[in-house]
Amino acid sequence: MQDDFYRIKRLPPYVFAEVNAQKAKARAVGDDVIDLGMGNPDLPTPAHIVAKLTEAVQDPRTHRYSMSKGIPGLRRAHAAYYGRRFGVELDPETETIVTLGSKEGLANLAQAITSPGDVILVPNPSYPIHPYGFIMAGASIRHLPTDVSTPAGVEAFFAAMERAVKHSVPKPLALILNYPSNPTAQVVDLAFYERCVSFCREHKIWILSDLAYSEIYFDDVPPPSILQVPGAKDVAIEFTSMSKTYSMAGWRVGFAAGNKTLIKALARIKSYLDYGAFTPVQVAAAAALNGPQDCVVEAREIYKQRRDVLIQGLQQAGWDVPNPPASMFAWAPIPPQYAALGSLEFAKLLMREAKVAVSPGIGFGEYGDTHVRLALVENVQRIRQAVRAIKQFMAAPERLPEPPTQKKKAAV
Numbered sequence: 001m002q003d004d005f006y007r008i009k010r011l012p013p014y015v016f017a018e019v020n021a022q023k024a025k026a027r028a029v030g031d032d033v034i035d036l037g038m039g040n041p042d043l044p045t046p047a048h049i050v051a052k053l054t055e056a057v058q059d060p061r062t063h064r065y066s067m068s069k070g071i072p073g074l075r076r077a078h079a080a081y082y083g084r085r086f087g088v089e090l091d092p093e094t095e096t097i098v099t100l101g102s103k104e105g106l107a108n109l110a111q112a113i114t115s116p117g118d119v120i121l122v123p124n125p126s127y128p129i130h131p132y133g134f135i136m137a138g139a140s141i142r143h144l145p146t147d148v149s150t151p152a153g154v155e156a157f158f159a160a161m162e163r164a165v166k167h168s169v170p171k172p173l174a175l176i177l178n179y180p181s182n183p184t185a186q187v188v189d190l191a192f193y194e195r196c197v198s199f200c201r202e203h204k205i206w207i208l209s210d211l212a213y214s215e216i217y218f219d220d221v222p223p224p225s226i227l228q229v230p231g232a233k234d235v236a237i238e239f240t241s242m243s244k245t246y247s248m249a250g251w252r253v254g255f256a257a258g259n260k261t262l263i264k265a266l267a268r269i270k271s272y273l274d275y276g277a278f279t280p281v282q283v284a285a286a287a288a289l290n291g292p293q294d295c296v297v298e299a300r301e302i303y304k305q306r307r308d309v310l311i312q313g314l315q316q317a318g319w320d321v322p323n324p325p326a327s328m329f330a331w332a333p334i335p336p337q338y339a340a341l342g343s344l345e346f347a348k349l350l351m352r353e354a355k356v357a358v359s360p361g362i363g364f365g366e367y368g369d370t371h372v373r374l375a376l377v378e379n380v381q382r383i384r385q386a387v388r389a390i391k392q393f394m395a396a397p398e399r400l401p402e403p404p405t406q407k408k409k410a411a412v
Contacts, residue, residue, distance in 0.1 A: 070098025125368030185324035313387030
């Protein structure tokens with residue numbers, strides 16, 4: 001029987017699997033591996049949210065099928081959050097929908113709006129679901145430069161968009177944005193979003209904005225929403241998540257908000273795919289959004305402390321890693337003496353010699369191969385331990401890779 005299926009063939013090998021297999025093998029023999037790879041929050045879900053879940057689950061009426069688009073109370077809570085945080089007014093009935101996490105929401109919308117051969121504009125490197133959600137739906141991907149941290153980078157980004165519109169057949173259907181970015185941790189200001197909205201309204205291109213890390217920021221100015229731009233709702237939809245803000249990753253609750261046409265399309269396809277999250281989970285999510293937000297501030301401070309310990313420690317070890325302004329990640333350029341290895345081999349070397357797991361940048365796109373991603377998902381003590389191990393690893397000259405020319409001679 002056929003086992004070479006069309007959509008599976010369009011997916012590359014999962015490069016994270018090699019590091020994960022190496023990590024599992026090391027732990028199986030008793031090695032203490034410090035895992036800074038997957039962005040899996042280690043902080044507990046706040047107690048008042050868990051208490052609301054426990055209360056709601058006692059009612060047997062909540063054990064039935066839920067609502068695919070989300071219970072009304074949760075949609076109202078999400079709309080209220082946008083009003084408080086961004087000053088954006090949303091209609092809970094037509095401009096917001098509950099998803100089974102932002103990742104699933106993005107993938108479902110890709111299925112809803114994509115025809116085979118459609119062109120999607122996606123920054124590279126980027127979170128894998130951004131390109132592959134559309135690739136699985138039959139689209140073609142056109143990459144954009146992801147570094148918009150400088151004026152020159154911003155101009156390069158928009159120049160690439162102009163070329164895409166001019167030379168793509170068919171014309172691009174949608175643009176994916178993700179700031180604060182996973183994996184690069186970059187942020188943008190409202191002026192950047194204003195240019196995106198103006199460009200996409202002119203060229204009739206949808207915008208899908210992933211704002212999953214909206215509440216994990218370390219500067220005084222919080223990241224904006226693209227929906228703050230006047231006219232953004234004409235072309236834009238934005239995905240947010242409970243996973244990182246409230247340490248509810250396993251609960252699988254996210255949202256989409258914005259353009260009514262896209263919300264309607266997402267609601268239509270979701271009605272065929274799922275019945276919505278378990279109702280007590282949605283009740284607890286509403287309690288999280290409506291309740292005290294000091295837990296969010298506390299989590300942000302914990303991530304900031306971890307970031308400071310990690311970055312300062314790595315810089316003292318001789319690894320020059322930029323200070324991330326937001327997200328729960330550091331996007332680390334491979335040290336020059338290891339650059340020839342590429343990100344996968346460097347991650348495997350770090351795992352083998354320092355017992356520290358990181359994510360190879362190649363897993364986020366070909367232009368990420370010069371970096372690795374480190375997640376702030378271990379406590380301060382463990383991060384200090386990781387930094388010490390990395391410092392010892394980098395200080396050992398015998399662990400330097402052979403130059404490529406020497407390797408070639410040895411093979412002969």
